[in-house]
Amino acid sequence: MDPAQAGPPRAENLGSKVGMHSAIGMNMPSRLLSPATVFLALTMLQRTAAAQTSTESTSDKSPGLALGLSVGLPLVGAGMIAAAALPASYNHTWQTLSMLGGLGLVLLGPSGGNFYIGRIPRGFAFSGGRLALTALAAALIAEGIRHSDVSESDYERGAAKTSMIGAFACGAGILGLTIWETIDAYYATKRLNRAKQQTLAFAPMIVPGREGTFVAGMAVAGRY
DSSP: OOGGOOOOOOOOEEEEEEEEEEEESSHHHHHHHHHHHHHHHHHHHHHHHHHHHHHHTTTHHHHHHHHHHHHHHHHHHHHHHHHHSSSSSSSHHHHHHHHHHHHHHHHHHHHHHHHHHHHHHHHHHHHHHHHHHHHHHHHHHHHHHHHTTSTTTTTHHHHHHHHHHHHHHHHHHHHHHHHHHHHHHHHHHHHHHHHTOEEEEEEEEEEOOOOTEEEEEEEEEOOO
């Protein structure tokens, strides 16, 4: 057959585990092209994976820091409350500010770990639960004090006892939410770091086909 009438080399559709490859014709001998293209593809694949790994490693969050924020901020708040409650010649305005600031750290501080790793809505949900329980406990304590005053007409020992039990239950709920959030933020940081380490890299690749053609494809590498 006349080479001029033979037309372009016929492309065959070859499949692989990474996808379907389309064939293209080239004039360079396959013995020279195949090692070079394979080496180039593997080099690009390695560099792409290394770049992704380097970027992710620098953005990892520290589980220890998340735990430290969730535990340390409430402890600082408790210290401020204790310092403000000590009988001393401190300025009353300073004592009030220290008490309010310490209370805020005790109730909002445990969410520091969630805020640190970017789970803002979850942190506000935990803090909102603690604030709601604190408000309920304050109302129950006020109700218990009102019913426990023997000089008042609405004195009722049973109601006062029930109110105080409810207030203690609210305190236990606040403590439970704090412990839950602290542990949750620590392990959530570990899960986020593991998820970032799951990478997938792609690189073009050309391998020799039949009748002098070459098959273009894609090399894929992943880490899980």
